[in-house]
Amino acid sequence: MSRKGEGERRAKRRLAVIGLGMAAKPHVLSLRDLSDRVDVVAYCTPSAERRQSFSAAHPDLTVSGDLEAIFADRSISAAFILTPPYSHRDLILRAAAAGKHVLVEKPLEASVARARAAVEAMEQAKLRLGVVLQHRFRAGSRRLGALIGTGELGPLVSGSATIRWWRAPDYFAQPGRGMKARDGGGVLLTQAIHTLDLFQHLAGPITRVAAFAKTSSLRKIDTEDVVGAAITFSNGAVGTIDATTVAYPGFPERIELACERATVVLAAETLDVFYKDGRHLHEEGPESKSGGADPMAFSHEAHRGIIADFLDALDEVRDPAISGREALKVQLLIEALLRSAESGRAVEV
Numbered sequence: 283m284s285r286k287g288e289g290e291r292r293a294k295r296r297l298a299v300i301g302l303g304m305a306a307k308p309h310v311l312s313l314r315d316l317s318d319r320v321d322v323v324a325y326c327t328p329s330a331e332r333r334q335s336f337s338a339a340h341p342d343l344t345v346s347g348d349l350e351a352i353f354a355d356r357s358i359s360a361a362f363i364l365t366p367p368y369s370h371r372d373l374i375l376r377a378a379a380a381g382k383h384v385l386v387e388k389p390l391e392a393s394v395a396r397a398r399a400a401v402e403a404m405e406q407a408k409l410r411l412g413v414v415l416q417h418r419f420r421a422g423s424r425r426l427g428a429l430i431g432t433g434e435l436g437p438l439v440s441g442s443a444t445i446r447w448w449r450a451p452d453y454f455a456q457p458g459r460g461m462k463a464r465d466g467g468g469v470l471l472t473q474a475i476h477t478l479d480l481f482q483h484l485a486g487p488i489t490r491v492a493a494f495a496k497t498s499s500l501r502k503i504d505t506e507d508v509v510g511a512a513i514t515f516s517n518g519a520v521g522t523i524d525a526t527t528v529a530y531p532g533f534p535e536r537i538e539l540a541c542e543r544a545t546v547v548l549a550a551e552t553l554d555v556f557y558k559d560g561r562h563l564h565e566e567g568p569e570s571k572s573g574g575a576d577p578m579a580f581s582h583e584a585h586r587g588i589i590a591d592f593l594d595a596l597d598e599v600r601d602p603a604i605s606g607r608e609a610l611k612v613q614l615l616i617e618a619l620l621r622s623a624e625s626g627r628a629v630e631v
Contacts, residue, residue, distance in 0.1 A: 307582075324346035360383040383410040386400075419588045427483070461505065467620075494511070509524075
């Protein structure tokens with residue numbers, strides 16, 4: 283499909299942000315950076331307390347508690363949904379009925395079934411649905427994706443994803459945090475989902491898993507916070523997944539790909555490629571501390587990139603890079619890991 287002219291493509295869009303919890307911070311920063319492209323009509327939450335604290339921190343932004351008015355406003359073409367997972371499907375269905383495109387924070391929903399219902403509703407309404415899995419938009423991730431695309435690394439032989447993070451007691455002190463009824467899942471769905479999405483995006487589809495999962499004694503939650511798994515990829519390569527939030531003080535997540543002609547290590551945003559002919563590519567990325575006590579201790583640049591791509595997708599009448607349909611892939615993987623852990627058997631993804 284041909285691209286529109288730059289002037290037309292860059293026309294401002296009116297949008298609303300729904301949900302003002304912890305995830306709002308990088309969105310606010312990104313939308314400020316993109317103010318030449320967007321007009322944020324309102325930042326909306328039903329919580330009077332959150333409206334008050336948000337207004338105090340951002341006195342120049344419009345805050346609302348009237349969700350009905352947002353869906354009724356035909357001048358608003360898109361909604362950013364930053365609410366807890368179990369609310370996503372219903373809000374997306376309302377957006378589809380109101381004719382609004384949606385960018386939703388991860389996970390797409392708490393289960394594959396609910397996520398698929400949201401995807402299908404938006405597809406039937408011929409609207410765009412994007413999901414915030416922003417690690418694909420980090421510079422190191424994009425550089426590695428380009429290298430893999432050239433074929434110079436050779437086929438994958440073995441791959442691993444390691445997410446050894448820490449979440450402090452005050453994180454779980456918030457009502458419902460870490461509980462299935464609020465979050466839908468534990469370390470896989472809430473924390474490791476970003477790395478697992480990027481892992482499959484770079485290494486290729488994971489087709490079979492044999493997993494173990496448990497809830498540690500460190501916190502009173504009913505979701506998993508320790509997971510280990512053996513995996514196989516569609517090309518026959520094998521590997522592992524190691525995900526936890528009990529590893530104090532928290533370490534940068536790592537993706538390692540051993541290919542026929544080189545081995546790659548992507549540690550958060552820093553990339554190393556060790557070629558078998560002796561070359562070594564090193565690209566230092568910005569420091570990320572989101573694996574530690576502060577989940578939001580990272581640059582908003584990747585969020586800005588995914589939001590810019592979403593706006594481009596609307597202007598160019600195409601799917602965003604990480605569409606709802608694309609985001610189903612990592613949720614299928616996560617459900618397979620949990621199903622394997624529960625059954626004690628290897629399962630197909």
